[in-house]
Amino acid sequence: MRLLALASLAVHDPEAMSILTPGDTCWRREHASRAAFLVDTEAYFNALAEILPKAQKSIYLLGWGFDPRTRLAPDGFDGPDDPDEIGRILVELSRRRPELDIRLLIWKSALPISASQNFFPHRGRRWFRGTTVQLRLDESVPLGACHHQKVLVVDDAVAICGGGDISVDRWDTAAHLDDDERRIMPDQDYHPPRHEVMMMVDGAAASALGDLFRARWRRSADEVVPKSTPSSADPWPTRVPAHMHDVEVAIARTEPAWKRDAMIEEIRRLTLTSIFEAKDIIYLENQYFTSPIYAEALAARLADPKGPEVVLISTGYSPSWFDQLTMDRARNNMLWRLQAADIFGRLHAYWPVTRSGQEVIVHSKVTIIDDRLARVGSANLNNRSGGFDTECELAVEARNDDDRRAIGALRDRLVGHFMGCTGDAVAKARQERGSLGGAITALNTDRRLRLLGPRKMATLGNVIAAFHIGDPADVADSWRVFRRRERLYQAARRLHQAVAEGRERALQASSKSITSGR
Known part of the structure; x- marks a missing residue:
């Protein structure tokens, strides 16, 4: 190195x-009119639930893992016909809009890892048979390496990138409650509290992430995916305010x-x-x-x-x-x-x-x-x-x-949410104590x-x-x-x-x- x-x-x-x-330290710098930070998977999945139905041209997903049974709005009950399952949402979109280009490029995980995920995403391919949704398992990495990129791009207009996968054991709120029945999985067990952060951008920055997807797809499938033509619709979710405006991403x-x-x-x-x-x-x-x-x-x-x-x-x-x-x-x-x-x-x-x-x-x-x-x-x-x-x-x-x-504000919010307090409380304590460590010591009473x-x-x-x-x-x-x-x-x-x-x-x-x- x-x-x-x-x-x-x-x-x-x-x-x-x-x-x-x-x-040197990045591939590209591109403009975004809006950028937002999605703290914990509830925020990410809520954004997905609004973005996906707005897609006019394309939906592209890069992932380490993917489970079509993942619910975007869990309610504490898990049944066989939940309409908020990501797989059902994508299938319904493909039926209503057959011209919509939906591609999922997921790492072809090794057998021990796949077994720990109930053999998803491998079993996920059967979910989309007979539809226009393309789920491809990507193994174009050296032996022992994995594809770990997590990116969603809609219409080359809005994109989300971060550490979270669309899987059944990811959902949680920023409260990280002890016993949240909404963390139920298809096997009726409950997964533990989990913290994730994603970032959402629009404009040229989102289109650049579309370019990343197309390059990955070409390398894996030896197929050129044409770039989406601009759409007049704005898929940005109305419930997500932008935290930053007119930034270089x-x-x-x-x-x-x-x-x-x-x-x-x-x-x-x-x-x-x-x-x-x-x-x-x-x-x-x-x-x-x-x-x-x-x-x-x-x-x-x-x-x-x-x-x-x-x-x-x-x-x-x-x-x-x-x-x-x-x-x-x-x-x-x-x-x-x-x-x-x-x-x-x-x-x-x-x-x-x-x-x-x-x-x-x-x-x-x-x-x-x-x-x-x-x-x-x-x-x-x-x-x-x-x-x-x-x-x-x-x-x-x-x-x-x-x-x-x-x-x-993002840093203070993240620190505060672990202790059950607001970012403003962290900012105030940081000013009073003269350091972030001092603020944590003062607020970490529990x-x-x-x-x-x-x-x-x-x-x-x-x-x-x-x-x-x-x-x-x-x-x-x-x-x-x-x-x-x-x-x-x-x-x-x-x-x-x-x-x-x-x-x-x-x-x-x-x-x-x-x-x-x-």
Whole structure:
């Protein structure tokens, strides 16, 4: 992995240069008249329920998983003929408007993962037989990698991107109630509370995400999908107010090296750039935190006397046994590294619970830097999201006071909702206490945010964590499991030394790859 020009990131005036650079930290920057943040899946599914019937030309979906039985407006009862099931909605749309181009491109998951999802999305293809809905399972990734992009595009006019899939175990409200009967699944069981964040955009930014879908479809199906002609209708949901207006939206990707295609690591570059650009607050919500490169970058900022505070919110314990075995254990070492670097007491790491203490699964992937940059997407803070799986995210950078207020309000709202309080309460406490960490300490009276720290591990856990089993950084790395530790930590040491030695040394380090010297 080529490291960034770290010194230039750390020393230049953030008002003078954009973090979002096409060809480096993002793929494209496109205009959106409106942008909105959808906090938790109730908001996402409500938007879907209004957007989909408005489609005139096309509906495109990229997903890691997909279950046609997913209900957009669950009511606590699950039966065989629920009209709000996404599969029934799409079938009915295809019958009413046979000219509507409906395509679903979903990762062809490995058998163990498919089995855990009741063999969906594989079984989903039968759902759409005899209709014009095309559900294709995409396996155009290297062995062991997965398609992890989550994008919905309607008429190339409105698009939604983030961490959430359209599946039966995703729906929840921002309240994350202990016993919400609306979290019922088709097997009549209930899934646990779950936190997701999506971002919705319109205009050229939405059309660019349509281009991403068409490129993926062509690579998978060897078929060119024509671009949708403009529609006079506006599919933006009337119930969703725009949080930002007239913004430049950056689209950043991860794609592994595959056949003739080179690796794309825009998200990895953007993550490192974001960390080194921060002045006051680095706010991170993420399912995983296992990357030594990101940990070293954060450690460098924590060790800087003038560096920002770092607030990390993640899941306490991963819901699957495999992720507990791999990701949770690797996270231990990253937390040790941050704690060792936190000599000024600016690290605040938490995992959320409900009022009664039930764990809330944090599946969102959000980065907010100061009041300047907001990123929402599918990429985790692990190795594979930087160069092995496919990922996509959206980012907006503040250009005026209204933008800064919107970005700050999103961060405060997210922090507050975990504790059952408003974003305004967080903003007030932050002003009074002088820091976001201080605000959390003041407001977290019910201990709904629990301290997240390293945990003791047995010998097997230490081995898995040391070699990052299940978490390769790129395609070459996936075949060299027992060299992975050496390569990852060599890159982290280069990063540390580059920061310590200043601009010239950092510029030299930026040209080196994580795979150099193999």
